[in-house]
Amino acid sequence: MANSRSGDSLLSRLVTILDAFGSHRSSMTISTLSRRVGMPLATTHRLVLQLLDERLLERDADGEVRLGIRLWELASRGSRTTDLREIALPFMEDVQAVVQQHTTLSLLDSENVLYIERLTTRGSAVNITQIAGRLPIHACSSGLVLLAYSPPEFQDDVLGRELVRYTEHTVTEPAALRRLLAGIRQLGHASVPGIIVPDTTGIAVPVFERGDRVIAALNVIVPFGEEDLRATVPALKTAAHGISRALGADRPRGGTSRMPRAV
Secondary structure (H helix, E strand, C coil): CCECCCCCEHHHHHHHHHHCCECCECEECHHHHHHHHCCCHHHHHHHHHHHHHCCCEEECCCCCEEECHHHHHHHCCCCHHHHHHHHHHHHHHHHHHHHCCEEEEEEEECCEEEEEEEECCCCCCCCCCCCCCEEEHHHCHHHHHHHHCCCHHHHHHHHCCCCCCCCCCCCCCHHHHHHHHHHHHHHCCEEEECCCCCCEEEEEEEEEECCCEEEEEEEEEEECCCCCHHHHHHHHHHHHHHHHHHCCCCCCCCCCCCCCCCC
């Protein structure tokens, strides 16, 4: 595969271009894209034309380029994410009916939390999560759940890094994080106020797959100070158990059966 002068392969340059588009910048001119990805304009233009030919990019009415519908088509064919969303959605709707706030489903992708589904209600709390959006693993309730049930070596790797403090409530000190993760495993849920958005509290539980491995986190986001764990945690755990059983988990899990207080 041909490499650029910088040593990047053609495939890596194409991925870099596709990765430049996000929820906050869904379309742009080729010159803007060139500056965004740090490639020469001529190179960017040539690669964009190839992606347009394959319908991986498309032009909008203003002549700007955006991600093409063929990307969605390809990603939807037999994707584990698609299967998981289809299984989880009815259970998420049950949670939504109880909590009447944002309900999300997310996976661990590399060292970030990737959100693959979100249900919302008009007038719900502020929520920065987006479908196909990411948040740092240590600064959201879903990430803390996924981290709590990750292998010890992965936890050591994450906790050994310098973690960003987003609010005064973000836990970044390794010893404090280890205590928080241990509490999540004991209780079977995370309830963390204001760790990335000061005005909201995230509450999350793990979802298991075959082999008793955590595959996802199910989460709700509620206004800070309006947490009702006695209603929210059982609703989340019931839904997570249903999803886990559908995924072939060996047995329902989720911590102690007593009603816990917030972490």
